[in-house]
Amino acid sequence: MRSGAKTAVIGGVFLVFAGGVGYGAYNVYNGMSGGGTDAETKSATSEVKTGPLSAAEIDQASKDFLTKWAQGGDAAAVAQLTNDPTGATPVIGAYRTEAHVTDAVITPGPAVGAKVPFTVKAKVELDGASKPWTYTSELTVVRGLSTGRPLVSWAPSVIHPKLTKTTRLETAKASVPPIKAVDRNGVELTKEKYPSLGSLLDQLRERYGKEAGGSAGVELMLKSDADPDATTGSGSTSADESLLTLSKGKEGTLKTTLDATVQAAAETSVKKYSEASVAAVKPSTGEILAVANNRKDGFNAAMLGKQAPGSTMKIVTAAMLLEKDLIGATRTAECPKNAIYMGRTFKNLDDFSIDGRPFSQSFARSCNTAFIKLIDDVGDDGALPKEAAEVFGIGLDNWKTGVASFDGSIPSSSGGEAAAQYIGQGTVQMNVLNMASVTATAKNGTFKQPVVVAPSLDDREIATAARSLPSGVAQQLRSMMRLTATSGTGATAMAGLGGDKGAKTGSAEVDGQETSNSWFTGYHDDIAAAAVVEAGGHGGDAAGPVVAAVLAAG
Incomplete structure (x- = not known):
């Protein structure tokens, strides 16, 4: 000494x-x-x-x-x-x-x-x-x-x-063996290389360690007394966490759906902004390719967050309006500077308006009033929640991704609150995994529930939607998203991507916050991704580059 x-x-x-x-x-x-x-x-x-x-x-x-x-x-x-x-x-x-x-x-x-x-x-x-x-x-x-x-x-x-009222320190033979988590191509996934996967890897070990074929060693664990699907007050999941290994057990290998290359791009892209999250899925299968967060609280907001998604929600609203034949991608639509519904005034960014142009232009420029003007014609405040559940698998509270996740919520509302839902405000709650899935459904035409490990591993029953998008509706929806990505509000962010691509931007207002949350979602070939940057402003400015980087890696 x-x-x-x-x-x-x-x-x-x-x-x-x-x-x-x-x-x-x-x-x-x-x-x-x-x-x-x-x-x-x-x-x-x-x-x-x-x-x-x-x-x-x-x-x-x-x-x-x-x-x-x-x-x-x-x-x-x-x-x-x-x-x-x-x-x-x-x-x-x-x-x-x-x-x-x-x-x-x-x-x-x-x-x-x-x-x-x-x-x-x-x-x-x-x-x-x-x-x-x-x-x-x-x-x-x-x-x-x-x-x-x-x-x-x-x-x-x-x-x-890391101790809380619902956790405790315990040194003992581990209750489950350690795992070697690998991506879809066999590349090892570690907390050190992919910090955003920390809580997810802990959950995977707790849920699938025994099935992976390893043997337990002696470890100092941060043990949780909470429900394994719950989140703690610190914002982390309630899975047990290994703090120190005294004697190593034998690792079992667990294959995930993640893609190490896409995950690396996700980790890098969110680090450019504080309080940012991104998720990516494969539209044809629903497999989760990447999940990343850069947050002070360590919360896995990408899978468990509950926030208003802003105008990215217009993908679901447009699908509902198309199904009811109230709009068409090439049909002329009204887009005034403002619109009033049930005493509530809705405006467009910078009070812009579009006259005598097809609805696809209103979608591509994210015209709020073009959507609000059609509420009376819908005549059903429950139409949007119904569309979200039946087609996009949102709000069913039955996703089984393999780890703890939230599958979105669009509760029944009426009047001005229901109108706010049309543009992703009010009582709508989503996270970026939800919005990546919405985009994947628009691209694929059929909802595929996101998963991070194969359902066959534990014979879990994954969620399905009641029906697919009608082919004509899906084609029009993709054409409007393509226009957004090539000449609309998402064009700058998506400029570096060729091939089949589509996008939707969003800015979500938050009470007590001067600057809106930046939302962006898009697809490129067989990968869809969504991101949010809290207080990031316009969707294309902050969240857009995050999504584009992830799509390019896929």
Whole structure:
């Protein structure tokens, strides 16, 4: 240990306040911002203090907690240094008894306000197998409501950043063997190379590890007590996650429908924007080729997100209007600057209008009013949800992709709310996998439920739609999407793609958000993709290049 460091060692578990992290060792051990006096300590215990915490109080409270935790003694005594001893006690105790941490070096960093970061370098040991384990976390000091004492604000994430109220740390023989997930061509898929697949790979292991033919080893797991199809408060799925392997098991090989080349393009393209997601599917089969997210919360929004998709929803609306013979791709349609329905005013971007032109132009330029003007002629507020379910497989709540997913929702609405659904606003909820599937159905003519592993692997029954698009309707829909991709709002993004292509752009307004979410969906030969960039503005500007890059890789 470096000279000058202060340590506390009891039972092989110790805390180190090292001098090499930007401040003096003596100051750290006696108060991270200069130390407190005996008078201050006595004052804090003899009367209920109020007001903001001092730097000395923050330093002393964090030092006391980290020292007692590192000493590995009575968990209840450590928990008394938090503002929730009842909740903290079992989690702190389990760190030794269930996670089997046998020793640790805890190095605090300089406080930032009331937050104190720290690094843990530990050893996990069970049945003769051991491995070093390093991670970082942080604690926050608050003033106790009744005592006025500086206390650690309790949350399971203090002990480990991934711990929540529904997860726990456990070192044991794994309940399922590890898997070697491979793409459709046998290329290995790892979290390190494809970070967006992290939660998906965890779910695949949990669901199919036993069928893949491997054998389990000893691992430190982040175990979830939630439903495996649910999502946790942190935005991740509830599948168990391996944090450390003490002794390796034997991997079983699991083949997925993913395409490593397309996945790589998806990973790269979403990194250009914050809060971006993309998904790609194969129209002829429904096989998922790629799923990628770039989000601060780590949430798999591509498969589990629920957002208004904006004008990309007009693919479904146009199909419904075509089936009712209320429009035709070559028939003239009205596209005024604005339209009023049930007291609600709908406008076009920059108040544009189109006079005396075919409906395909209104579709290609994403004219909102051309769709709204036809609502009275439809005469059925439930027509759009019905079209989405019967033809596009949306809103049936029965997709079985192989992992947790959301299959879209267009609830029954009326009046102005139903009108908003026509242009992908209001109560419509979608994610990019849903919209990639909608585009795939438009391209293929028949809905193929997206899957990431073959249904034959577990004999699961996948969803089917009640009917296909009539051939004439499908042809007109594709012709309008082709026009959008070649001379409409999607032309710039799709310019680099030749062959058979089609697209639809969307900008979805969000309450309390100045800039709209950017949506884009398109197809190129036998691949369809959709993307969303939150607060990205026009569909073709942000989400468009993401989709184009993924389509080009396919």
